[in-house]
Amino acid sequence: MGEFYDALIDPEFPFVRYGLVAGLLASVAFGIVGTYVVARRITYLAGAIAHSVLGGIGASLYLQKAHGLTWCDPTIGALISALAAALVIGLVSLYARQREDTVIGAIWATGMAIGLLFLAKTPGRVDAMSYLFGNIQLIAQKDLTLVAGLDVVVILLALFWHRKLLAVCFDQEFAELRGVRAKGYYLLLLCLTALCVVLLMRVVGIVMVIALLTLPAAVAGQFSRRLWHMMVLAMLFCAAFVMAGFAVHYPNDLPAGPTIIVVAGTTYLCVAGSRLLLKTG
């Protein structure tokens, strides 16, 4: 623990500090958006959005390295592809009822495959692993500003439109009949998910970011009677998982992202398992 603390304040290794701060800041947005995703049962859609982001990352790295478009960095590529995937997947799930899961699975895999093809044609060595599974050394100070900005947006949306978002998650058709533009709010939710994915892909990677989005909310859901209780608890759980993950990863020289996810996943399985045992026993 002392070693970890030393690393945190060591000016030689700002990325440990940045990684932890990014994770803690993201807990706010993740707690709120993750709760909506879990309550609305769209974890699968969120997973598809996250994975298809690799397409955008690959394309932007290729354009940057092979064609010298310096402005085209992976964050911009990821952002564009995440939002595009969120809208396409959202519209598919709203209008193509029967084939929904197949289409979404196709978008999921095709997005990743396109990304890998671009990466293969990108000159120089590109480390796909760090995008897939996270690499906190890639975190810069400006990322922290972006995460803080997302927090502000998500908090404002959740505060002002809580009643409508709640109704849309609970019973979309009824919300629509009460004059709520339910489909619009649903797409908004998917776009927020996309933003969360992009901003935290550097810490835990696009493969595992969905776990960090939904596991804290899923744990919180076991103890909550109201949606906003679940959000507050999910933020606390998310922050706790990030801190525990960092505390374990550094002294043991483990990668940060997988350590956080193992902590979160184990907690969820233990909580859900013990609740099940209590119910049946």
Place this chain on the structure above:
Amino acid sequence: MSKSNSSPLPPAVLFEDVSFAYRSIRVLEHVSVSIAQGESISIVGPNGGGKTTLVRLILGLLQPDEGKVRVFGLMPRHARLRVGYMPQHAQHDPQFPVTVMDVVLMGCLGRPGWSGLFGWHGSAGRRAATEALDRVGMADCRRCSFATLSGGQRQRVLIARALASEPELLLLDEPTANVDSASETQLLEVLRQLGREMTIIMVSHDLAFVADLVRKAICVNRRVVVHPTSQITGEIIRDLYERDMRLVQHGQHVSPQELTHG
């Protein structure tokens, strides 16, 4: 019974020669019905006969292929906020973390002005929701978790949600589904009182329940006939349901899709 035609108010619901098909399967054929404001009426008929389709046309969730539907003289979409709707199968997840009050307050969405923009209910909305819960006898459960309620209690909360919007027309799809007989009696009393204040349209396959409550029933099986409930005899029921036997058998041979769409 014919006073609805001479009333100066537009009818609560008007179907004029409406036909509707899911792809190639005709569900409704040349339906013409007028339901006067203040009337309590029931929609009865066999499963797959088109009851739910009628409801969804009234709500503007479906558009007729032919003919026109008007609600309070308006296009159904534009009259939605004046209709309190209780769905048969709520889409919600049984584990969803909401309290009873949270659910009922959803009925208060769609208020005009700033509060409507944000979906805030305000104190007036909260009052309407409390009163609605009181009417269905669920005021004590206001803070209960919706997930822990019994089927009958949930049904009553969903009726309260429809009432919280202070509707002029209450549209209930199978209010007695999942309800035990004790709750059914209670529900009957609630609906009887509400019937004195607003138009009620109630889908039901339970003719006994309906006969006590409404004087007219819309019998739907592709075509629509309106009968006074006092005159619904064995012959009419046989007529209504025998066609159903043929319809279902026919449907199974030709296209099992009818069941998934119905």
